[in-house]
Amino acid sequence: MTTRRLGTVASVSAWAIAASVSLASVAHGEERFDLDATIEAAKKEPPITVYAVTGKIVDTVQAFSEKYGLQANGKKVNEATQVELMIREHQAGNVVGDVSLAMDVASAVGQMLPEGIATSWTPPDLAGDIPEPLRNPLVVVSDPHVWTYNTQKYEKCPITNIWQLTEPEWKGKVAMxxxxxxxxxxxxxxxxxxxxxxxxxxxxxxxxxxxxxTQGESATAAWVKAFAANGPLLADSSTVAEAAGAPGQAEPFFAITSTAKYRENVTKGLKLGICAGMEPFTGFLYPGFGLIAAQTKSPNAAKLFVRYLMTAEGIAPQTVDGKISGNRTIALPADEASGVSKHLDELMVFDAATAGDDLDKRETWQDLWRINYRK
Incomplete structure (x- = not known):
C-alpha cells in the first residue's frame, strides 16, 4: 500500500528537480551571489513567514528581523501540517509560509520538491562548509533521536542490543x-x-x-514485528521523556527520544542518559531541510533567512538542544545537556536519497506495526 499524495505526482526524479530549481540567476552552473545585494533586495519585499517544528523559531525570526532590519514571522507547525499547508497554499496561489524548516523529510523528497511546491537553495558563500550530501536538499539541522535510560535507576544502560527490546523483560516497558x-x-x-x-x-x-x-523477509521486518509484539508505549515526546527520565521511579521505561528533551534534565530534574554503544546503533539523525516555497513573493528574504540558519548565530537556539548544524564548522555548545557530540559516530544517518521510497513504504511499515502490536 502506498501513501496517498496530494496534487499530481511528477514522474521526474526529486533530485533532478531540486538540482534544477533555483531562486536566483545561474551562470555557467554556479549561482551568482552577493550578500549585501540580497539584503537590500529583501528590504523591498513583503514580510516572510517561517514554519518550523520548534517553538524557538519565534525568537530566531525576531533576532533575524532585528539583525537585517526586516519583518518576519515565525510559526510552530508540526511536520505533517507544514506539508499540508504548503501544498494547499501552492494550489491556491496564496503563499503564507515562505520558508519551511524541518518538515516531513519523506514528503519533501517524494512530493514537495518533485512537484515544484518547494525548492532547495544552498548559500553559495557557505557551500564549502556544508558537506556535499547535505546541500541538495539543504539540511539545515539534524535532530538526534537516541536510545535513552534513567540514570538514577541504572548505573549504566541496561540495554546493549536492540533485540533485547523484544524480550519478555521489556514487554510494555519501552516508550517511543x-x-x-x-x-x-x-x-x-x-x-x-x-x-x-x-x-x-x-x-x-x-x-x-x-x-x-528471516523466513524470506528482511531482518528489519523481523525486528519490527517482534518489537511491536512487545507492546511499546506510544506517546508524544513529553510523555516519552517523562516515562524514561522522571526521578524516583522503581521501574522506569527505556525509550528512544530526541536529544532536545535532555534539556529537561536541567529544567525539570529528569534523569535521561544516552545508551551509548548499543548495537547496531545508538539512535539516528533525522535531517531537517530548509525549503523555500516556490511561489514566494519574497525570494531574497527567504534566501537570507535560510542563510542565517546556516550560521552559528542563527542556529544557536537549536544546537543548545543537541541538534547538529548542516554547517560542519558549527559545533555543539559545551553545555549541551545530552553529550551527544561524543556519540555521533554511533548514530544511523538518514539517507535523503531514498526518502522517496520511505514515503512509498510508510503505510506498509505502519500496517506491519498495527498487525503485530500487542499491549
Whole structure:
C-alpha cells in the first residue's frame, strides 16, 4: 500500500528537480551571489513567514528581523501540517509560509520538491562548509533521536542490543513516539531496511549466538514485528521523556527520544542518559531541510533567512538542544545537556536519497506495526 499524495505526482526524479530549481540567476552552473545585494533586495519585499517544528523559531525570526532590519514571522507547525499547508497554499496561489524548516523529510523528497511546491537553495558563500550530501536538499539541522535510560535507576544502560527490546523483560516497558502521529519512525524502519539490514541481522546473531531465520523477509521486518509484539508505549515526546527520565521511579521505561528533551534534565530534574554503544546503533539523525516555497513573493528574504540558519548565530537556539548544524564548522555548545557530540559516530544517518521510497513504504511499515502490536 502506498501513501496517498496530494496534487499530481511528477514522474521526474526529486533530485533532478531540486538540482534544477533555483531562486536566483545561474551562470555557467554556479549561482551568482552577493550578500549585501540580497539584503537590500529583501528590504523591498513583503514580510516572510517561517514554519518550523520548534517553538524557538519565534525568537530566531525576531533576532533575524532585528539583525537585517526586516519583518518576519515565525510559526510552530508540526511536520505533517507544514506539508499540508504548503501544498494547499501552492494550489491556491496564496503563499503564507515562505520558508519551511524541518518538515516531513519523506514528503519533501517524494512530493514537495518533485512537484515544484518547494525548492532547495544552498548559500553559495557557505557551500564549502556544508558537506556535499547535505546541500541538495539543504539540511539545515539534524535532530538526534537516541536510545535513552534513567540514570538514577541504572548505573549504566541496561540495554546493549536492540533485540533485547523484544524480550519478555521489556514487554510494555519501552516508550517511543507514536509512529501513526509521527511517521518519521515508520520512515526510520524503512531506512534501516534499506541501509542497515545486515547490521540488524548481525546484532541478532551477536545477541543469541545463531543466525536469524528471516523466513524470506528482511531482518528489519523481523525486528519490527517482534518489537511491536512487545507492546511499546506510544506517546508524544513529553510523555516519552517523562516515562524514561522522571526521578524516583522503581521501574522506569527505556525509550528512544530526541536529544532536545535532555534539556529537561536541567529544567525539570529528569534523569535521561544516552545508551551509548548499543548495537547496531545508538539512535539516528533525522535531517531537517530548509525549503523555500516556490511561489514566494519574497525570494531574497527567504534566501537570507535560510542563510542565517546556516550560521552559528542563527542556529544557536537549536544546537543548545543537541541538534547538529548542516554547517560542519558549527559545533555543539559545551553545555549541551545530552553529550551527544561524543556519540555521533554511533548514530544511523538518514539517507535523503531514498526518502522517496520511505514515503512509498510508510503505510506498509505502519500496517506491519498495527498487525503485530500487542499491549
Amino acid at each position: 513516539l507514536d509512529l501513526f502521529d509521527k511517521p518519521l519512525y515508520a520512515d526510520w524502519f524503512n531506512q534501516i531496511a534499506n541501509h542497515r539490514d545486515k547490521d540488524v541481522a548481525r546484532a541478532y546473531e551477536a545477541q543469541y549466538g545463531k543466525a536469524l531465520d
